Amino acid sequence: MEIVPWDASGFDSQMSMGKFLYINKEAGALQPSYDLKGSMLLGGDAYHVLERLPSECIQSVITSPPYWGMRDYTVNGQIGLEETLPQFLNRLVVIFREVRRILKPDGTFWLNIGDGYTSGNRGWRAPDKKNPARAMAVRPSTPDGLKPKDLLGLPWRLAFALQQDGWYLRSDIVWNKPNAMPESVKDRPTRSHEYLFMLSKSEKYYYDCDAIREQREDGLGTRNKRSVWSVNTEPSGEAHFATFPPRLITPCILASTRPNDYVLDPFFGSGTVGLVCQTYARNYVGIELNPAYLEMAARRLSRNQQTVLPLQNQTEPAPSRPPDRVLSTAEDLAEFDSSGFPDTGRLSC
Numbered sequence: 309m310e311i312v313p314w315d316a317s318g319f320d321s322q323m324s325m326g327k328f329l330y331i332n333k334e335a336g337a338l339q340p341s342y343d344l345k346g347s348m349l350l351g352g353d354a355y356h357v358l359e360r361l362p363s364e365c366i367q368s369v370i371t372s373p374p375y376w377g378m379r380d381y382t383v384n385g386q387i388g389l390e391e392t393l394p395q396f397l398n399r400l401v402v403i404f405r406e407v408r409r410i411l412k413p414d415g416t417f418w419l420n421i422g423d424g425y426t427s428g429n430r431g432w433r434a435p436d437k438k439n440p441a442r443a444m445a446v447r448p449s450t451p452d453g454l455k456p457k458d459l460l461g462l463p464w465r466l467a468f469a470l471q472q473d474g475w476y477l478r479s480d481i482v483w484n485k486p487n488a489m490p491e492s493v494k495d496r497p498t499r500s501h502e503y504l505f506m507l508s509k510s511e512k513y514y515y516d517c518d519a520i521r522e523q524r525e526d527g528l529g530t531r532n533k534r535s536v537w538s539v540n541t542e543p544s545g546e547a548h549f550a551t552f553p554p555r556l557i558t559p560c561i562l563a564s565t566r567p568n569d570y571v572l573d574p575f576f577g578s579g580t581v582g583l584v585c586q587t588y589a590r591n592y593v594g595i596e597l598n599p600a601y602l603e604m605a606a607r608r609l610s611r612n613q614q615t616v617l618p619l620q621n622q623t624e625p626a627p628s629r630p631p632d633r634v635l636s637t638a639e640d641l642a643e644f645d646s647s648g649f650p651d652t653g654r655l656s657c
Contacts, residue, residue, distance in 0.1 A: 367569035372420035479506040552580040579605030
């Protein structure tokens with residue numbers, strides 16, 4: 309996939325009528341807000357792309373940001389390799405503050421985030437035979453106040469930081485993984501769950517509990533969906549990591565949106581949120597920094613439904629104006645102050 313920069317003067321009202329859109333750092337600073345006209349793939353840094361979206365245009369947000377210190381995606385501006393845990397949390401708080409701006413007043417935000425353990429100040433991690441992508445040449449140091457082998461408690465630290473920043477924290481859903489990856493540890497239980505937090509912008513919001521009622525254990529009728537969801541992980545055929553399982557995303561979409569509503573994933577990855585949206589006639593807006601994942605998502609979505617045009621051939625000359633509906637910016641977030649936790653008042657961007 310080749311993405312080429314373009315001059316902001318080339319922007320016109322026809323740009324959103326196709327499928328791909330690209331802006332670079334210089335052009336991005338001059339752009340107006342982009343109206344949503346159908347499903348879109350937007351390539352670039354989540355915060356600066358979100359800045360270009362109009363306020364209160366999204367009904368629901370479903371996402372799983374990169375976990376802290378877990379993987380090096382080798383992309384400039386990536387999230388997850390901040391030197392300190394407060395920097396990582398503060399960066400996400402700022403991004404999700406912009407998410408709150410574009411969320412409708414009755415909208416909801418579903419956030420999956422995994423936990424981890426302190427590195428014991430090891431600056432590397434060896435590969436695993438079953439998961440080569442696990443290897444890392446750099447790892448963050450043990451956070452202040454924690455000890456080697458400590459559980460970070462990262463999901464709840466982030467949830468409380470978002471609550472402090474103005475979000476309503478409505479539910480903590482335990483994603484139970486029946487086929488969880490084995491661990492070689494002998495001094496604690498093997499981790500087999502992650503958290504999926506449900507947050508809202510307002511005290512009252514749209515939520516269709518009947519759309520996701522579950523079967524009672526005795527088989528006699530249905531009941532309100534419980535907060536422990538047993539969903540197997542599903543490896544991607546293209547990526548060296550476990551993608552968002554569609555069965556985890558489906559209840560979120562059905563409960564928090566109606567047909568033709570817009571669903572946003574600011575960390576789109578390989579595009580599973582978009583696939584589920586296609587299945588249930590919802591529009592999606594996917595933002596992704598990594599060009600390789602953006603290309604992967606485009607392939608998956610185009611195979612499932614013709615909503616994404618073929619990517620530009622690398623041998624073609626640069627177009628006079630950008631391909632529509634992939635918006636990309638190389639601009640990174642500004643450096644964050646590492647002091648305080650979660651000192652969101654000291655953030656800069």
